[in-house]
Amino acid sequence: MQIVDTRGLSCPQPVIETKKAIDAKAVELQVLVDTIAAKENVSRYAKAAKFSVSTAETEYGWTLELKKL
Amino acid sequence: MDSVKLTQMVKTSGCAAKLPPKLLHEVLDSIGWMHSPDLVEGFEGSDDACVYRLPVGGGQVMLQTVDFFPPMVDDPYLFGQVAAANALSDIYAMGGEPKVALNLVCFPSCLDLEVLRQILLGGQSKVAESGSVIAGGHTISDATPKYGLCVTGFAPEHKVWANHGSKSGDVLILTKALGVGIINTAVKAGLASKEAQQKAILSMTTLNKAAYEAARDKDVHAATDITGFSLLGHAHEMATASNVSFILNAQNIPVIEEALEYASMGLNPEGLYNNREYLEGSVQFRGEMEQSRMDILYDPQTSGGLLLSMSKADGLLYSQETGFSIIGEVVEKTESPLLVV
Numbered sequence: 392m393q394i395v396d397t398r399g400l401s402c403p404q405p406v407i408e409t410k411k412a413i414d415a416k417a418v419e420l421q422v423l424v425d426t427i428a429a430k431e432n433v434s435r436y437a438k439a440a441k442f443s444v445s446t447a448e449t450e451y452g453w454t455l456e457l458k459k460l
Numbered sequence: 461m462d463s464v465k466l467t468q469m470v471k472t473s474g475c476a477a478k479l480p481p482k483l484l485h486e487v488l489d490s491i492g493w494m495h496s497p498d499l500v501e502g503f504e505g506s507d508d509a510c511v512y513r514l515p516v517g518g519g520q521v522m523l524q525t526v527d528f529f530p531p532m533v534d535d536p537y538l539f540g541q542v543a544a545a546n547a548l549s550d551i552y553a554m555g556g557e558p559k560v561a562l563n564l565v566c567f568p569s570c571l572d573l574e575v576l577r578q579i580l581l582g583g584q585s586k587v588a589e590s591g592s593v594i595a596g597g598h599t600i601s602d603a604t605p606k607y608g609l610c611v612t613g614f615a616p617e618h619k620v621w622a623n624h625g626s627k628s629g630d631v632l633i634l635t636k637a638l639g640v641g642i643i644n645t646a647v648k649a650g651l652a653s654k655e656a657q658q659k660a661i662l663s664m665t666t667l668n669k670a671a672y673e674a675a676r677d678k679d680v681h682a683a684t685d686i687t688g689f690s691l692l693g694h695a696h697e698m699a700t701a702s703n704v705s706f707i708l709n710a711q712n713i714p715v716i717e718e719a720l721e722y723a724s725m726g727l728n729p730e731g732l733y734n735n736r737e738y739l740e741g742s743v744q745f746r747g748e749m750e751q752s753r754m755d756i757l758y759d760p761q762t763s764g765g766l767l768l769s770m771s772k773a774d775g776l777l778y779s780q781e782t783g784f785s786i787i788g789e790v791v792e793k794t795e796s797p798l799l800v801v
Contacts, residue, residue, distance in 0.1 A: 403649035406726045428733040432726035435751070439725045 393417050397433070398425040398451060405429040406436045409457075413440050418459040425452035464575055466531035466539060467648055469568075470604045478529075478688035478760070480734040501554075501622055508550040508684055509613070511620055521617045525550035528564045528608020532644045532762050533661060536575045540582025542664040543607045546687065546763035548590050551613035552672035553685035553766055555621035558613040561587050563597025566606040579607050590669055619676070621683035621768075623694075624701035630681055630790040631775035632706060635671035635782070636663055636765025638691055638756050639719025645729045646722040656718035663716070664763040671766045674782050679771040686764030690735045692757045692798060694767055696742050699790075699797040702769070707799045708757075708788035710749060715756050723752035723759075731760035744796040757800065 395412050397405035405424055412420050424430045430446065430453050437444045442457040478484075493502060500521060501511040509525035527547040531539040544561075551558040563583060567576050587594050592611070643660040646652035652660075668685060675683075682702055684694050691713070699706045722728075735758040745754065769790055770778065779786050 402730045403645050403651075403727050407649050426730070427737070428728070428730040431733060432728055435724060435726035435728070437726075 393420040395420055395422045397429055398423050400429070401426075402428050402432055406432050409433050409436055410440075413442070420457050422455040422457060423449075423452065424455060430455065464536070464572065465534045466536060466575075466605060467534050470530035478731065480731075480738065482734075482738050500617065500620070508553040508623065509556070511554065513617065519617050520614055521620060523551050523554045523556040523613040523615060523620070524611070526564065526608070526610040528606050529762070530604055530606050532664075533647075536578035537582040538661055538665065540579040540584075540607060541586050542661075542763050544583040544586035544609055545665055545667050547609035547611050548586065548592070549668045549685045549763060549766075551611050552668040553621070553683050554613070554615065555619050555672070555676070555680065555683060556613035556615035558590050558592040558611050560595050560612045561592055562595060562610040563599075564606075564608045564610060565597060565599040566602035566604070567599060568603060568605060569601045571605070575605070579605070583607065583609065586665070586667060590667055621680050623682055623684040623698050626682035626698055626702035626704050626769035626790050627771075628704055628790050628792045629772060630769045631772050631786045632695070632708070632788040632790065633768045633770065633775055633779060633784050634686070634691065634714060634765055634787045635668065635768070635784045636666070636686070636761075637714035637716045638686070638759055638761060638764070639716035640664055640761055640764070641729045641732065641759040642719040642722050642727060642756065643716060644762070646718075646727040649727055651725070651727060652722065653718060656716065656722075659716050659718070666763075668766050671782065671784065675766075675768055675770070675778055678774040678778050680768055680774075681771070682769040684767050686761045686767055688731060688760040688762075689738075690732070690758045690760055691767070692739055692743055693735050696739055696797055698767065698769065702790075703793055704790050705792070705794045705797050705799065706788050707791055707801060710753060710757070710800050712785050713757070713787045714785050715753075719756055719759070720750075720752045723755040728755055729760060732758045735760065739798075742796065743798045743800060746799060746801045749800070
């Protein structure tokens, strides 16, 4: 599965990186985020792009698993 | 000069660059306030400007404020206009007339000086529009550009609007639509439409002068301007400082339409989530509401409008005269300072 690492990036960069992966036809991807803002924003973007989102807490922040609906 | 993209030189921009309110309060609360018998409003009430009684008498007070921030638009002239409109707004929010302004500038020594000139020209255009004068300034060489003003204004003491004093039975009026923080983030992402961008710039460069002047002789009990802490953040400050609760009607709160779309795409600025975290437990939402409409209430505004609490009769009149929306009402204090319906 494709991994998009957005740790250390400030908004709106995590959304832009996620969008790039989705625009390149990814149907399943993991997005690594380390701020609440990035977690919330990437989740919103995923829903708008018709992807499901499941969130898992990790030691550095969260992993968001996105799947095309 | 064309190749300069001001917003790409900074990490945070506009009023979204404010230090998170929670952190700021922790530090300020630990320091302790200074007092003076002539200092009518100082730190405690988180007012927009300080109010100092002039020794010459005559019932006049001096209002002073300082505000500066990194660019939220690429065009240096527009940046100057936004920063100046934003700084001047604090005087209007206190019910005063701005009179004297000082420039505050941080500017990279390697950057084209024409950029600096454009920033200062933009600032000057808004200061001129306000009827005040730039009397000097201070410039520091710094890695990222920042601009703003220290503004002095005056008002009769009994006419000063504080951010407390809101009374049960008042109506609440907001004089600019929300959403510029979200649109600025969308611009940064390269995903904002030209129209949305223009709406945001028009909003940010509009002085709160007309809103103030139309309200000057109305029965205003409390006022503030909406900036980095968002509508809910500033409404919360006003409600708690006034010992009342606000009921806000979400459908009547003016928003820039495009901001709702961008919020649903996750183009919210980081400060929006800081505001939401800070206000957790202080806001109740009744009924179903779209997430984006909720988000926009926490959106940090740059050079936002005035939030006015005035008697119902005058509020209705003011709204008719100006077209500004009544967004809620003031009630006796309940368990939650803010209720959004």
